Amino acid sequence: MxxxxxxxxxxxxxxxxxxxxxxxxxxxxxxxxxxxxxxxxxxxxxxxxxxxxxxxxxxxxxxxxxxxxxxxxxxxxxxxxxxxxxxxxxxxxxxxxxxxxxxxxxxxxxxxxxxxxxxxxxxxxxxxxxxxAPVPEGSSETGHPFAPLEVFIELCLSDGTLDGFLTYLMSWVEQRIGSIHLCCKKLRIFSVPTENTQKILSMIQLDCIQEVEVICNWHPSTFSMFAALLGQMSNVQRCLMSASEEQEQQVVVQFTSQFLRLQHLRDLHLESSFFLEGCLDQLLRYLTTPLDNFAVTHCLVTGSDLMHLSQCPNISRSKGLNLGGVTLTDFNPELLQVLLEKVAVTLQDLDLNQCGITDTQLESVLPALSLCSQLRSINLCGNLLSVAVMGRMLRRTTRLPSLCQAFYPAPQESYSSQGLPLKERLANIRAELLEILRDLGLPRTIWLNSIPCAPYVYNEYAHLEFIEYTPF
Incomplete structure (x- = not known):
């Protein structure tokens, strides 16, 4: 009806x-x-x-x-x-x-x-x-009768040509540049900048941008151009940069020095940034505010880089730390231990996925990890760990009151010498881990990855199985 x-x-x-x-x-x-x-x-x-x-x-x-x-x-x-x-x-x-x-x-x-x-x-x-009521989102002069009109847009610049809507709008703004402030809170760039891209960026009020996300493979001259623009985004709170092209030392210095001007930055994520190898201290030196979240993922770093990271005062109050894809196999575990001790009071989310961490390294950092009283999630997928060390990990972290998500790799014992998964052995390991959870006597859920470690090849979240214990 x-x-x-x-x-x-x-x-x-x-x-x-x-x-x-x-x-x-x-x-x-x-x-x-x-x-x-x-x-x-x-x-x-x-x-x-x-x-x-x-x-x-x-x-x-x-x-x-x-x-x-x-x-x-x-x-x-x-x-x-x-x-x-x-x-x-x-x-x-x-x-x-x-x-x-x-x-x-x-x-x-x-x-x-x-x-x-x-x-x-x-x-x-x-x-x-x-x-x-006036909305204090743009410039402080918005309420003045002769202040420029503020036009807010969403911008995602990719390799495709601009659609008719955006093309017309940009043409209209360009002809009235003195009477219009073009504002964009979140800027995303997924392309090599064209003449149109650079023209649009020149028209935006860069100090209105609060989030910038750039995924690129730029020539040094292009990267240098963007570095200069980044320094004008003085109100940026979140910055994600993914750049795989190696850059000249001069460009690295120009890029890292811009962070001195970003006095509202809270979240920083650098991905596939090979140009930071051995230069991370330059970036950390120019950070002016404490970061809530810091991520360096799939990057080449040195022991010196990790040492500077553990000593950086603006990382010490971070809630999120992500080193996914950073190979730590050959590094002194003391560097990671010192870093975890530094952030222990505030750390909530820790991602060490695909870091090549060994049993010895994980055991070395367990004391520091157990101090992270605010920890909510930890990701250890993609590392070479044994059942014994994973059991010790479960016992050392059982008293962390906020820990609700823990992601582990399938232990080494669940694979043949050729690296093939052994389903029956994995089922037995699941039973062993469940027994450990029962012995601990607290409600707990952990996630176990069921495929071999293969950095850059798989999505670590695609083959997860949960092990859950709920006491009656």
């Missing part, structure tokens, strides 16, 4: 008003503030572009979360609608002041659904005052 949901009187009034766009535009002068969003939605989905153009000029809120209606910048069908609204903004920018308009932020990100949901009737508990 179908449920009949009749349109509300307000919706019917909006539909009726939009049948004559000239009348709708005239009525905006007298339209109550609370009726603007529902009428705007009706005009948007009905493609009443002249009405939208006029409504933008009289928008009674600080923010227009347009991306929440458009579904992001990739919707080609909205290019003409965007053009109409930007034409309306042109009139607004030329007038500089409007008797009713409070618009300071045009948000084209996929956010703002709560705003539109509230005005569509699904959430009636949002106060009108909270929607009128």
């Amino acid at each position: 179908s449920v009949w949901n009749p349109l509300r009187l307000r919706d019917l009034a909006g539909i009726g008003l939009l049948k004559d766009e000239s009348s709708a535009i005239t009525a905006l002068e007298y339209l109550p503030t609370e009726l603007f969003p529902p009428l705007f939605m009706e005009a948007f989905y009905g493609s009443h572009r002249e009405t939208l153009k006029a409504m933008v000029q009289a928008w009674p809120f600080v923010r227009l979360p347009l991306g929440g209606l458009m579904g992001g910048l990739m919707q080609m069908s909205h290019v003409e609608t965007l053009q109409a609204m930007l034409d309306g903004l042109d009139v607004l920018l030329a007038q500089r002041v409007h008797p009713r308009c409070k618009l300071r932020v045009l948000d084209l990100r996929m956010t703002g659904q709560d705003f539109w949901s509230m005005w569509s009737g699904s959430n009636v508990h949002v106060s009108l005052d909270s929607l009128r």
Whole structure:
């Protein structure tokens, strides 16, 4: 049986008003503030572009979360609608002041659904005052009547050409660069920068970026160009860099020195960064703030690099430490022991996946590991460990109150001399480990990887089996 949901009187009034766009535009002068969003939605989905153009000029809120209606910048069908609204903004920018308009932020990100949901009737508990209040997301001058209009977008720059929506928007911003601040909180680059990429980066307010993610294989000159831009991203909180191309020493120095300017950095992840081998101390020297999370993964590092890492004061309060894919087999285990002791008070997540750690090394760091009272998860997959050492590991960490995720490799004994998995032997090992958990008498779940160690070949999470003990 179908449920009949009749349109509300307000919706019917909006539909009726939009049948004559000239009348709708005239009525905006007298339209109550609370009726603007529902009428705007009706005009948007009905493609009443002249009405939208006029409504933008009289928008009674600080923010227009347009991306929440458009579904992001990739919707080609909205290019003409965007053009109409930007034409309306042109009139607004030329007038500089409007008797009713409070618009300071045009948000084209996929956010703002709560705003539109509230005005569509699904959430009636949002106060009108909270929607009128300025949003301190961009520059401190946003509330000034002559301040540039802030346009927020999401940017993911890849090898493909720019879509029509973004191409039109960038052209519009470029012609009004003095009146528009183009803002992007999260920047992702998955390509070799083209002329278009560099042009877009030159138009963005770099100090608005809070997260930057770059996966690249750049020529030294390109990397040098980006290093200079990174230094201008002064409000970056999270930075992920994955670069496999070896760089000249001069470029390494230029890149690492930029971190001196990143005084809000909290999360740093460097992946496949071969150029950091023997130079990690340069990067650590330029860190100006304590990091919540630090990751150096699939990188070549030296014993000197690990020593400097264990001595870095801005790593000592980290909650997350990830050395996945960093080969530690030939290193003195004391270096890792000192590092763990350094972060023991705050460490919550430790990833030592595919590090080639041996039994002797793990046993050496167990005392330091047992001091990590806040530890929630540990990943030891991809290491060469025996059943005996894994048992000792379970016993030494059983008193860590927050430890809820532990990932282990299938022990060495579960493989033949040719490296083939022995299913029956692995089943017996599972039973041995479960018995250890029973002896400990505490509820515990561990995850066991069932395939051989093979760095860079497999996803360590794809073949996990859990062993769980729950006392009655």
